[in-house]
Amino acid sequence: MPSPLVIRDMTRPELDELVGWAAREGWNPGLHDAGLFWANDPEAFIAADLDGELIGGGAITSYNGEFGFMGFFIVRPEFRGQGLGNTLWHVRRDRLLARLRPGAAIGMDGVFAMQDYYAKGGFVFSHRNLRFRMDLAGDLPAPDEDVAPLGEFPFEAVQAYDRRCFPAPRTTFLQGWTTQPDALALGCRRDGKLCGYGVVRRCQEGCKIGPLFADDARAARALFAHLARFAVGGPLFLDAPENNAAAMALVREHGMEEVFGCARMYLGPPPPVDQQRVFGVTTFELG
Template identity: 55%
Template sequence: MEDLYRIATREELDLAVEWAAAEGWNPGLDDADIFWETDPEGFVCIERNCEVIGTGSIVSYGAFGFMGFFIVRKGMRNQGIGAPFWNWRKQRLQERLQPGAAIGMDGVFEMQPFYGKGGFVFSHRNIRMEGVGKASRPDPRLIPLAELPDASIREMDRRCFGFDRERFLSRWIQPKAGRALGYWKDDQLRGFGVVRKCRTGYKIGPLFAQNADIAEALFDGLAAEATGEPVYLDTPESNPAAIALASRKEMQEVFGCARMHLGPIPPLPWQEIFGVTTFEMG
């Protein structure tokens, strides 16, 4: 029987998240709900003999797409299953996007040659750093995002992500287990970040800030949510100040991905990006 490539169901997205957890990717507790609400047609799978044997995402932001969750079930790898599915996913996502739109991904390092053959070009490494959350003195300039103007949050996110993702953002900045903070000074949003509970500890992402001092204040306020627990920050090597921040917080590298693009690489203000949002959705 030939493999069937198709849109995944909500329950099959849960399966993809479970497989991601088994790979050590440490998803957030509410990630699946948010991902599905963002793009319910953005998750696909391989079906063989009525069983799912592979998963992937093809999320559309209209002018930009993102691929992730590329997993073939353990015990079925290295059998020629993944490559044709990956190429189908790429074509399917291109069909969902505006003409000429770029596609991004955060791929594990050992898969870079494969993605390169598919037309993706390396941009930089995103390094997952691990530390321990610590209580901190409250900074009066740190305000819950829910109390700040939506337009300011969307504008900063659009600048640092490169594209509008309002549907995703509206849910992401309201974590059920975690917190979302903005740095408000002189009636302007100078930075914001989100920390969410994961299978292990907490992840901070995104962490956007106009300078390193603001990023550190936000980090301290967010990491306090994880006091005494592991805290993770996915730092782009394209911003040396982000790597320096992680070093000051005595964080250690535990994982990483290669950010790659098919099509034009979006021009982003990397000096303001201290932590990417998520390896699965960009």
């Protein structure tokens, strides 16, 4: 008789192992993602255990019970094709539903090849989030905008702006994400008010911008150019939503190359988000 698959809570060291698998799969995690993800919601990480050995895992992040996100779904290559991932995925979905208030939506960014599978689990396609890359040899030209370190802005203003672009409050996440090591967080100011912000962080390969939220294309271009200076000398990545025409224009303007993509899907009603302010999503793992 084959041993049963055990689905359980993940330990903190096991999350480091999962991030290592993700790096080998080419997901290019940030240098401090594991610690930041864990601090945001330590109950979000689910392990698949076979004969006492970690063979898969994933995240089921709850944002105050108001919105959930399924990400970081990975099974070791030698254990794929045996139905184990299917079991893990359905348990994760059901556990996340139990963590949310009735009627709350769940989002996910799934690889295109798995889109039909996720649809069978109740998820409905919204739009594509596409990863773009460019290699930076020098500074980019920037519009004349007031761009400053994000710490100069009241945290309450950053929270309020983020709430326009994300389906639920995420105070703990923002506190860690915008002050993490090996990163730069900037805000754009107009008429004394925050009109956009962005974060760039060092990853296993190069740097990645996320999020990039802005009132309009001009503010987004200014933030992008200033954030890009952090990555000069290496590749820079941005995960941009295809349903924001201005975001697509931004990546074309800089000659960025599409290298990867995911289907944004929702279980339940799509949450109200000002999509035209979203020029770059925060992460494919936590939304």
